[in-house]
Amino acid sequence: MIKSNALLLVALLPVLSLFAQDAPKPAVSAFQKNFPAATKAKWEKEKNDYEVIFNYEAKEMSAVFTKSGQFLEKEEVITAQQLPAKVSAYLKQHYNNAVIKETAKITKADGSIQYEAEVNKKDLIFNGEGELVK
Template identity: 50%
Template sequence: MKKYFLVSGILLIAATGFCQEKKEKKEKVEVPSAAEAAFKKSYPTATKTKWGKEGSDFEVNFMDGKKEMSAVYSSSGELKETEVEIEPNELPAGIVTYVKEHYKTEIKEAAKITKANGEINYEAEVNKKDVIFDKNGKFIKEAKD
Protein backbone atom coordinates (compact mmCIF):
# COMPACT_ATOMS: atom_id res chain seq x y z
CA MET A 1 0.00 0.00 0.00
CA LYS A 2 2.86 2.40 0.84
CA LYS A 3 4.39 1.64 -2.53
CA TYR A 4 1.11 2.56 -4.26
CA PHE A 5 0.94 5.95 -2.51
CA LEU A 6 4.61 6.62 -3.20
CA VAL A 7 4.25 5.87 -6.93
CA SER A 8 1.01 7.88 -7.12
CA GLY A 9 2.65 10.83 -5.39
CA ILE A 10 5.65 10.77 -7.72
CA LEU A 11 3.41 10.61 -10.79
CA LEU A 12 1.28 13.47 -9.50
CA ILE A 13 4.32 15.67 -8.85
CA ALA A 14 5.80 14.83 -12.26
CA ALA A 15 2.52 15.57 -14.05
CA THR A 16 2.11 18.87 -12.21
CA GLY A 17 5.64 19.90 -13.10
CA PHE A 18 5.11 18.96 -16.75
CA CYS A 19 1.87 20.98 -16.97
CA GLN A 20 3.47 24.05 -15.41
CA GLU A 21 6.49 23.82 -17.70
CA LYS A 22 4.22 23.52 -20.74
CA LYS A 23 2.16 26.54 -19.63
CA GLU A 24 5.26 28.68 -19.12
CA LYS A 25 6.55 27.84 -22.59
CA LYS A 26 3.19 28.74 -24.13
CA GLU A 27 3.15 32.18 -22.48
CA LYS A 28 6.72 33.10 -23.47
CA VAL A 29 6.81 34.95 -26.79
CA GLU A 30 10.00 36.30 -28.35
CA VAL A 31 8.94 39.79 -29.41
CA PRO A 32 11.01 41.37 -32.19
CA SER A 33 12.82 44.47 -30.96
CA ALA A 34 11.26 46.59 -33.74
CA ALA A 35 7.73 45.70 -32.58
CA GLU A 36 8.57 46.31 -28.95
CA ALA A 37 10.24 49.66 -29.73
CA ALA A 38 7.27 50.83 -31.83
CA PHE A 39 4.90 49.92 -29.01
CA LYS A 40 6.95 51.72 -26.36
CA LYS A 41 7.13 54.82 -28.57
CA SER A 42 3.33 54.88 -29.09
CA TYR A 43 2.38 53.94 -25.51
CA PRO A 44 5.19 55.05 -23.17
CA THR A 45 2.96 54.94 -20.06
CA ALA A 46 1.39 51.54 -20.76
CA THR A 47 1.21 49.09 -17.86
CA LYS A 48 0.39 45.40 -17.43
CA THR A 49 1.77 44.52 -20.87
CA LYS A 50 1.43 40.97 -22.12
CA TRP A 51 2.62 39.90 -25.56
CA GLY A 52 1.27 37.06 -27.67
CA LYS A 53 1.17 35.88 -31.27
CA GLU A 54 -1.64 36.67 -33.68
CA GLY A 55 -0.89 34.75 -36.84
CA SER A 56 2.49 36.01 -38.02
CA ASP A 57 2.06 39.28 -36.09
CA PHE A 58 2.51 40.19 -32.43
CA GLU A 59 -0.31 41.37 -30.18
CA VAL A 60 0.27 43.24 -26.95
CA ASN A 61 -2.50 43.58 -24.35
CA PHE A 62 -2.04 46.45 -21.91
CA MET A 63 -3.57 49.14 -19.76
CA ASP A 64 -3.38 52.76 -20.91
CA GLY A 65 -4.60 54.71 -17.93
CA LYS A 66 -7.89 53.03 -17.04
CA LYS A 67 -8.49 51.67 -20.56
CA GLU A 68 -7.89 48.05 -21.49
CA MET A 69 -6.29 48.00 -24.92
CA SER A 70 -4.38 45.88 -27.38
CA ALA A 71 -2.25 46.62 -30.40
CA VAL A 72 -1.02 44.38 -33.20
CA TYR A 73 2.41 44.90 -34.75
CA SER A 74 4.27 43.18 -37.56
CA SER A 75 7.73 41.83 -36.80
CA SER A 76 9.17 44.97 -38.45
CA GLY A 77 7.27 47.22 -36.01
CA GLU A 78 4.44 48.28 -38.34
CA LEU A 79 1.22 48.96 -36.42
CA LYS A 80 -1.60 46.88 -37.90
CA GLU A 81 -4.48 47.78 -35.55
CA THR A 82 -5.42 48.94 -32.09
CA GLU A 83 -8.33 47.80 -30.00
CA VAL A 84 -9.83 49.61 -27.03
CA GLU A 85 -12.42 48.06 -24.74
CA ILE A 86 -15.72 49.95 -24.60
CA GLU A 87 -18.99 49.41 -22.81
CA PRO A 88 -21.55 47.42 -24.82
CA ASN A 89 -23.93 50.39 -24.68
CA GLU A 90 -21.32 52.45 -26.59
CA LEU A 91 -21.71 50.23 -29.67
CA PRO A 92 -23.78 51.49 -32.60
CA ALA A 93 -27.46 50.64 -32.00
CA GLY A 94 -27.60 48.27 -34.97
CA ILE A 95 -25.07 45.96 -33.36
CA VAL A 96 -27.10 45.49 -30.18
CA THR A 97 -30.21 44.77 -32.27
CA TYR A 98 -28.32 42.30 -34.47
CA VAL A 99 -26.95 40.41 -31.48
CA LYS A 100 -30.36 40.17 -29.80
CA GLU A 101 -31.96 38.87 -33.02
CA HIS A 102 -29.25 36.40 -34.04
CA TYR A 103 -27.74 35.24 -30.76
CA LYS A 104 -30.60 35.71 -28.29
CA THR A 105 -28.21 36.89 -25.57
CA GLU A 106 -26.47 39.94 -24.17
CA ILE A 107 -23.07 41.22 -25.26
CA LYS A 108 -20.44 40.18 -22.72
CA GLU A 109 -17.65 42.59 -23.83
CA ALA A 110 -17.21 45.13 -26.60
CA ALA A 111 -14.32 46.86 -28.33
CA LYS A 112 -13.58 49.49 -30.94
CA ILE A 113 -10.94 48.40 -33.46
CA THR A 114 -9.00 50.93 -35.48
CA LYS A 115 -7.00 49.56 -38.41
CA ALA A 116 -3.75 51.22 -39.49
CA ASN A 117 -5.54 52.71 -42.51
CA GLY A 118 -8.11 54.41 -40.24
CA GLU A 119 -10.91 51.90 -40.88
CA ILE A 120 -13.06 51.38 -37.78
CA ASN A 121 -14.70 48.11 -36.79
CA TYR A 122 -16.50 47.01 -33.67
CA GLU A 123 -16.25 43.71 -31.83
CA ALA A 124 -18.93 42.19 -29.65
CA GLU A 125 -18.14 39.11 -27.56
CA VAL A 126 -21.11 36.76 -27.60
CA ASN A 127 -21.19 33.08 -26.56
CA LYS A 128 -17.36 32.84 -26.60
CA LYS A 129 -17.27 34.25 -30.14
CA ASP A 130 -16.11 37.60 -31.45
CA VAL A 131 -18.69 39.11 -33.78
CA ILE A 132 -17.19 41.84 -35.98
CA PHE A 133 -19.11 44.79 -37.45
CA ASP A 134 -18.19 47.80 -39.59
CA LYS A 135 -18.41 51.39 -38.30
CA ASN A 136 -22.09 51.55 -39.26
CA GLY A 137 -22.99 48.39 -37.37
CA LYS A 138 -23.20 46.10 -40.41
CA PHE A 139 -22.20 42.47 -39.68
CA ILE A 140 -18.83 41.47 -41.18
CA LYS A 141 -17.88 38.11 -39.66
CA GLU A 142 -17.82 35.84 -36.66
CA ALA A 143 -14.58 34.50 -35.20
CA LYS A 144 -13.77 32.10 -32.39
CA ASP A 145 -12.69 34.03 -29.26
Protein backbone atom coordinates in the same frame (compact mmCIF):
# COMPACT_ATOMS: atom_id res chain seq x y z
CA MET B 1 22.72 55.29 -2.65
CA ILE B 2 21.05 51.89 -2.30
CA LYS B 3 17.64 53.52 -1.86
CA SER B 4 18.05 55.63 -5.01
CA ASN B 5 19.14 52.59 -7.04
CA ALA B 6 16.17 50.62 -5.73
CA LEU B 7 13.80 53.47 -6.65
CA LEU B 8 15.32 53.66 -10.12
CA LEU B 9 14.87 49.92 -10.61
CA VAL B 10 11.22 50.11 -9.49
CA ALA B 11 10.61 53.03 -11.87
CA LEU B 12 12.15 51.14 -14.78
CA LEU B 13 10.39 47.81 -14.20
CA PRO B 14 7.43 48.57 -16.52
CA VAL B 15 9.82 49.55 -19.31
CA LEU B 16 12.18 46.62 -18.70
CA SER B 17 9.28 44.17 -18.66
CA LEU B 18 8.43 45.23 -22.22
CA PHE B 19 11.84 44.00 -23.36
CA ALA B 20 11.67 40.78 -21.32
CA GLN B 21 8.86 39.44 -23.49
CA ASP B 22 9.24 37.32 -26.62
CA ALA B 23 8.56 40.14 -29.05
CA PRO B 24 11.04 41.45 -31.61
CA LYS B 25 12.74 44.73 -30.76
CA PRO B 26 11.16 46.64 -33.70
CA ALA B 27 7.66 45.67 -32.48
CA VAL B 28 8.50 46.67 -28.90
CA SER B 29 9.98 49.99 -30.05
CA ALA B 30 6.93 50.76 -32.20
CA PHE B 31 4.65 49.94 -29.27
CA GLN B 32 6.56 52.26 -26.94
CA LYS B 33 6.41 55.05 -29.54
CA ASN B 34 2.64 54.65 -30.06
CA PHE B 35 1.72 54.09 -26.41
CA PRO B 36 4.42 55.76 -24.27
CA ALA B 37 2.43 55.68 -21.02
CA ALA B 38 1.31 52.04 -21.32
CA THR B 39 1.49 49.81 -18.26
CA LYS B 40 1.13 46.08 -17.57
CA ALA B 41 2.21 45.11 -21.09
CA LYS B 42 2.08 41.42 -21.97
CA TRP B 43 3.15 40.16 -25.41
CA GLU B 44 1.70 37.20 -27.29
CA LYS B 45 2.44 35.75 -30.72
CA GLU B 46 -0.59 36.03 -33.02
CA LYS B 47 0.01 34.03 -36.22
CA ASN B 48 2.86 35.94 -37.91
CA ASP B 49 2.35 39.10 -35.83
CA TYR B 50 2.67 40.15 -32.19
CA GLU B 51 -0.14 41.31 -29.93
CA VAL B 52 0.51 43.30 -26.80
CA ILE B 53 -2.18 43.55 -24.11
CA PHE B 54 -1.82 46.57 -21.83
CA ASN B 55 -3.43 49.40 -19.89
CA TYR B 56 -3.35 52.88 -21.40
CA GLU B 57 -5.06 56.04 -20.16
CA ALA B 58 -7.16 53.98 -17.69
CA LYS B 59 -8.37 51.65 -20.46
CA GLU B 60 -7.71 47.99 -21.18
CA MET B 61 -6.33 47.71 -24.70
CA SER B 62 -4.35 45.59 -27.09
CA ALA B 63 -2.39 46.36 -30.22
CA VAL B 64 -0.97 44.26 -33.02
CA PHE B 65 2.40 44.86 -34.66
CA THR B 66 4.34 43.01 -37.33
CA LYS B 67 7.77 41.57 -36.63
CA SER B 68 9.27 44.65 -38.30
CA GLY B 69 7.28 47.01 -36.07
CA GLN B 70 4.47 48.01 -38.42
CA PHE B 71 1.33 48.95 -36.47
CA LEU B 72 -1.71 46.97 -37.68
CA GLU B 73 -4.51 47.72 -35.22
CA LYS B 74 -5.51 48.59 -31.69
CA GLU B 75 -8.44 47.19 -29.76
CA GLU B 76 -10.08 49.01 -26.87
CA VAL B 77 -12.41 47.24 -24.46
CA ILE B 78 -15.78 49.01 -24.35
CA THR B 79 -19.11 48.29 -22.70
CA ALA B 80 -22.06 46.85 -24.62
CA GLN B 81 -23.80 50.21 -24.13
CA GLN B 82 -21.01 51.90 -26.12
CA LEU B 83 -21.69 49.81 -29.23
CA PRO B 84 -23.37 51.68 -32.11
CA ALA B 85 -27.17 51.48 -32.13
CA LYS B 86 -27.17 49.39 -35.32
CA VAL B 87 -24.88 46.78 -33.69
CA SER B 88 -27.04 46.67 -30.57
CA ALA B 89 -30.17 46.23 -32.71
CA TYR B 90 -28.56 43.33 -34.62
CA LEU B 91 -27.52 41.62 -31.38
CA LYS B 92 -30.98 42.07 -29.89
CA GLN B 93 -32.66 40.67 -33.01
CA HIS B 94 -30.34 37.67 -33.51
CA TYR B 95 -29.09 36.97 -29.97
CA ASN B 96 -31.88 38.37 -27.77
CA ASN B 97 -31.35 36.15 -24.72
CA ALA B 98 -27.61 35.61 -25.13
CA VAL B 99 -25.03 37.11 -22.84
CA ILE B 100 -22.57 39.44 -24.53
CA LYS B 101 -19.30 38.38 -22.96
CA GLU B 102 -16.91 41.02 -24.38
CA THR B 103 -17.15 44.07 -26.59
CA ALA B 104 -14.41 46.11 -28.23
CA LYS B 105 -13.73 48.94 -30.62
CA ILE B 106 -11.02 48.11 -33.16
CA THR B 107 -9.12 50.85 -34.95
CA LYS B 108 -7.10 49.68 -37.96
CA ALA B 109 -3.84 51.32 -39.05
CA ASP B 110 -5.70 53.13 -41.85
CA GLY B 111 -8.10 54.67 -39.30
CA SER B 112 -11.09 52.51 -40.16
CA ILE B 113 -13.22 51.35 -37.25
CA GLN B 114 -14.73 47.95 -36.47
CA TYR B 115 -16.66 46.67 -33.48
CA GLU B 116 -16.43 43.23 -31.94
CA ALA B 117 -18.92 41.42 -29.73
CA GLU B 118 -18.35 37.98 -28.28
CA VAL B 119 -21.68 36.14 -28.11
CA ASN B 120 -22.16 32.39 -27.58
CA LYS B 121 -18.38 31.85 -27.85
CA LYS B 122 -18.34 33.51 -31.30
CA ASP B 123 -16.65 36.77 -32.21
CA LEU B 124 -18.96 38.90 -34.32
CA ILE B 125 -17.27 41.72 -36.25
CA PHE B 126 -19.14 44.81 -37.46
CA ASN B 127 -17.86 47.64 -39.64
CA GLY B 128 -17.89 51.27 -38.51
CA GLU B 129 -21.46 51.67 -39.82
CA GLY B 130 -22.63 48.79 -37.63
CA GLU B 131 -23.07 46.20 -40.40
CA LEU B 132 -22.04 42.60 -39.73
CA VAL B 133 -18.91 41.64 -41.68
CA LYS B 134 -17.93 38.39 -39.98
